[in-house]
Amino acid sequence: MDVIQISTKEKYSIINIYTQNHYKGRKQCWATIKEALKEMQAAKVILEGDLNLVKSIEEKFGGTYHTNPSKDVLEEIMEQHNLIDIPPSNGKYNWSNKKVGKSNIKERLDRILIQENIAAMYISIKSKILHTIASDHKLVTIVMGKMGNQGPLPFRYSSIWDSNTEISELVKEAWEPRVTGSLQYIWETKLKTARTKLKEWTKANEIIINK
Numbered sequence: 001m002d003v004i005q006i007s008t009k010e011k012y013s014i015i016n017i018y019t020q021n022h023y024k025g026r027k028q029c030w031a032t033i034k035e036a037l038k039e040m041q042a043a044k045v046i047l048e049g050d051l052n053l054v055k056s057i058e059e060k061f062g063g064t065y066h067t068n069p070s071k072d073v074l075e076e077i078m079e080q081h082n083l084i085d086i087p088p089s090n091g092k093y094n095w096s097n098k099k100v101g102k103s104n105i106k107e108r109l110d111r112i113l114i115q116e117n118i119a120a121m122y123i124s125i126k127s128k129i130l131h132t133i134a135s136d137h138k139l140v141t142i143v144m145g146k147m148g149n150q151g152p153l154p155f156r157y158s159s160i161w162d163s164n165t166e167i168s169e170l171v172k173e174a175w176e177p178r179v180t181g182s183l184q185y186i187w188e189t190k191l192k193t194a195r196t197k198l199k200e201w202t203k204a205n206e207i208i209i210n211k
Contacts, residue, residue: 017049
């Protein structure tokens with residue numbers, strides 16, 4: 001779905017997602033999303049919906065936490081397409097099994113991901129969980145504040161890089177060249193070089209998860 005920002009005429013493409021609860025269906029869904037994003041390289045994308053995925057133990061209350069094999073696929077997509085996760089400002093969990101006491105389980109399954117080039121256009125971007133009665137999921141909304149160029153956004157580390165031995169060499173190559181200037185200038189220049197190399201590596205080496 002495409003929406004247009006009235007004052008600037010900027011067009012955003014919103015992808016609404018529901019990933020199935022079983023692995024085979026979830027794997028097919030992620031493959032479809034990846035193909036869609038490849039065809040939308042020039043678009044400004046907001047990806048939102050029920051991902052049926054808990055990224056970390058901090059996003060789960062009660063029950064037993066298990067690492068989801070789709071987590072690496074999601075992080076790969078976020079890195080390749082410069083997507084930022086916007087956590088709710090008024091709570092952590094947006095799904096519950098509706099049970100009470102020790103049987104109660106709550107998780108963050110629904111999330112909103114926006115591209116960095118959109119986030120840089122607004123002074124503030126917040127998501128919020130809305131109260132619901134009937135559904136086991138709570139609605140999540142996003143509010144974008146006044147527009148204003150925020151400049152480059154902070155560097156984001158991706159756990160995709162943890163398991164690859166090439167990454168430490170890439171960072172070493174980026175850090176070795178001599179740079180003159182103030183300590184802040186040297187730090188920012190080397191960090192920028194490392195970030196560029198990491199992004200190029202991520203785009204050139206698609207991570208395939210076979211589990």
